[in-house]
Amino acid sequence: MNYHFTKSEHLTKKKEFERVFNEGKVIKNEFVVLYVIRNDFSHSRIGLVVSKKVGNAVRRNRAKRLLREVYRLNKHLLTVHVDIIAIPRQPFTTDLKLSDIEEGFRKLLLKMNGDF
C-alpha cells in the first residue's frame, strides 16, 4: 500500500484550480466541501483552500495538515483518477482530531468511485 504524498499529487497552478472550480462537481459533508473532476493522469491530485475565517496562520496550517493527512491515509480507496479541491466548512475547528473526520472523508471517497 502506497502512503507517500509527493508534490506531483498537489494541485499548484492557478489554471488547474480554476478548471476544478468551474467544471467540477460538489460533494460535501458537515466538515468539508469537495470540488471534484476527472483528470488524465495516472494518479489523483488534491488542492486545499482555507479562508481567513478559519483563524490565524497557525489554525489555518493545522486545518490544511489534517486534510492532507486524511487524504494521504485513505487515497488508496479511490479507484478513479480525479482532481479534488478541499475546503473546510464552518464547524471545522482546530480542536478536531484525525479520527473525528476520517470516517466521513472515507464515505466521500467511496461515493466518487461510483460517480466518476
Next chain:
RNA sequence: CAAGUAGACAAGGUGGUCGCCGGUUUUGUCUGUUCUAAAAACAGAUAAAACGGGAGGAAAGUCCGAGCUCCACAGGACACAGUGCUCUGUAACGCAGAGUCCCGGUGACGGGAAGGAAAGUGCAACAGAAAAUAUACCGUCCUGAAUUAUAUUUGGGAUAAGGGUGAAAUGGCGGGGUCACAGCGACUUAAUGUAAGAGCCCACCGCUUCGGUGGCGACAUCGAAGGCCUGGCAAACCCCACUGGGAGAAAGGCUAAAUAGGGAGGAAUGAAGCGGUCCGCUUCGCUAGUACCUCUGGGUAAGCCGUUUGACCUUGCUGGCAACAGAGAGGCUAGAUAAAUGAUCACCCACGACAAAACUCGGCUUACGGUCUACUUAAAAA
C-alpha cells in the same frame, strides 16, 4: 503570608509506526557533450538507500532605522516630512547606556515631543471692569450747564489704598510700620479719635543679571546686585537647529515562449530617465512619417539566479560604571513557493499560553501561560 517593583530563564520530554521539505554521499535508469562506436569521464533529470538538518521570543503588527537592487556611485535650491535636555554607543535610528531637570509613588521604582513666547500672526468658552492692554469702564470726590426743587441727565477735573470673577489678573509668603505725605470705606465725635488697610522697610523662597567653584556637557552650588521692568498656550501657525533623493524582492538579472502589431503623440521653446517644483546631469532624437522614439491598449506570464556566510552564533580574555568595542579560538544553524517541520500510540513532568519564516539584519510596539532571583512596603487589616 499578602501587595508590589525590577530583571533573568526555558518555550514540554523520551521511544515506536506512517509521512513532508531541502542538503551530502552511494547506487540504478534516462538524456546531452567529448568519441567512428563502445568503455570511461563530465553535466543535467529522475528513483531508491544511508547519514545528519528543519519556525519564534515575539516568526505578529508593519511603527522607525539600515544593508541590498534599479533609477546619475544621488548633485544644488525651494517645498514637504520627521526629530528636538546632555554626553556616549552604533552601520544607522525616532533605539540603547550613563546622567541632568521636572512630575508621580510610603517605597523599590516609574514617566516625560524637556529648544524658542523681547521675530511675527493667532487663541483663551462662561464669569469678570479688564485675558495682555495699564489705558479705558464702573464707583467715589470736586466743579460747570440744563431742569422749579429732592433728584436726574450731561461736560470738565481729581482719585489708581474700592470693583473678590476666573484655570490664569504684573511673583509668593511672613514680620514691621504709616492715619496732617496723599487718602476710600467702617465705628465714633461738637471738634476729634479708634481699628483694619496699600504704597514703604526687612527676612526667606522664586525670577533676572553679574561673578566664583565643580562638571566634557545638560546642570549643580556659593556670593553679590536688581524691586521684578517682557503672564499662559508652540502635541496653534510659526522660528531655530539637525536629519531625510525615489522606488521596492512582484526590487533586479538570465533563459525559454510570445512579439499580432490596434489607437494617440513627437520636432530645438523636443521626448524620456525624474513619482512635489525648478535647476543641473544622462540617453535618444532634429525638416518627415514607411523607419525611429514615447504613451496607451492587447498577447505571453514557464523555469533558474537573487536566496542564505551574516553589522552571524558560542566561548573565555582585555578596555569601559554601562550600552558597547577589540583581538583570539571554535562553529555553520530553515530556505519553502497553492507554499515543507505533521499525524498517531505509549509513558513521564502534571495538561503546555500567545502564536508560525517568505530578501536580510538592528530596534520599538502589541499578545501571552509558567519558573527563578533581587529589592520595597507608609497607612489599614491579620
Next chain:
RNA sequence: CGGGGUGUAGCGCAGCUUGGCUAGCGCGCUUGAAUGGGGUUCAAGAGGUCGUGGGUUCAAAUCCCGCCACCCCGA
C-alpha cells in the same frame, strides 16, 4: 509588499477645519392629543464609555502617541 479611509443614540449621518456654546439631524421607540378604531398629523419625552488605553491643556468627540475592529485601492 505598499497606500488610503471609517468607528458618534436601535439604524443612517453631521459636528473634528480654528478645542469651550446644550453633542445635533432624519428614520425608528415611548407617552399624550385628535378618530368609533387604524394610518396621517400635532405635542412632549427617553435613549450617548463619541471604538479603546495614555498624553498635552484650565478644558479633548475635536490636538498628539500606542492599540483594536472593519472597509477600500495598487503591484
